[in-house]
Amino acid sequence: MHYGLDIGGTKIEITAFNSQFERVNSHRVATPKSDYQEFLTTLQRLIDQFDCEYDTFGTVGLGIPGVENQETGVLHISNIPCLHGQTLRADLAALISRPVAVENDARCFVFSEAFGGSANSYRRVFGTILGTGAGGGICIDKSIYSGASNLAGEWGHTSLPAKLQQKYQLPLHNCGCGLSGCYERYIAGPGIANLYHHFSQKEATTPEVIELMRAGDVEAVKTFDCFIDIAGAALASLVLIVNPDVFVMGGGVSNIQEIYERLPNAVTGHLFGNNTSPAILAPTFGDSGGVRGAAILGSQLENDQ
């Protein structure tokens, strides 16, 4: 049995997978946010529960909303205060007497899609996740590429091109990361609502904007055209830097069907010469991709031993 744990800012979900990485069972609990010992014993209890239930000693992988320093094992996680600065991987491994894999949740998602998901038959996979934020990850030959200081795939915090800012007269938004003008602020889920407000001076949620666009509302259509243009520019720059075989979309925005019809042409439009967009795919595992990816990473530790 292989356990994946999705560590979220409000919930922790543990899912048990069989040897084919098919979901067997899941449990959810609230995330202890202020007490690290309580956090550790919560994970231990969840793992013990499955070990007892299935009379096994499952492998363990965690998907976290942050990154681990590769040299020191210290976590950088802003939305779960008790985890920030802790050596979770080593501390949990000691507590449950087995090795623990820890990886950024966006990378777990991309890894899952590259490993038996939408991008299974591609060598170079770039996952572009548009949810509350814009994140992602890179998988090459079914292995996560993290970069020199664990930053690879953080495309959402690169900047909107000046030509698009000028074309649409967009405001320069400050980003939660401390920079300004990041792609995330324009094309992640809340970014689409921001764009609609820019064009209409009206408030609407992103799902409402998409419904309005489908109904032919002029300002919502303009918003979605602008969104596609900006997302096309973002992915085109990733083509020039990473040159992936395929993009796999993730996050809530990946459920908007029109993306798959329009984004490839938009990417091609932002590339020079005869270069064209790689395939842009919907995810196979959706929201459960991260926990599945974490479980597969945990299972690989077992193989390493």
Ligand SMILES: [Zn+2]
């Ligand atoms: Zn940013």
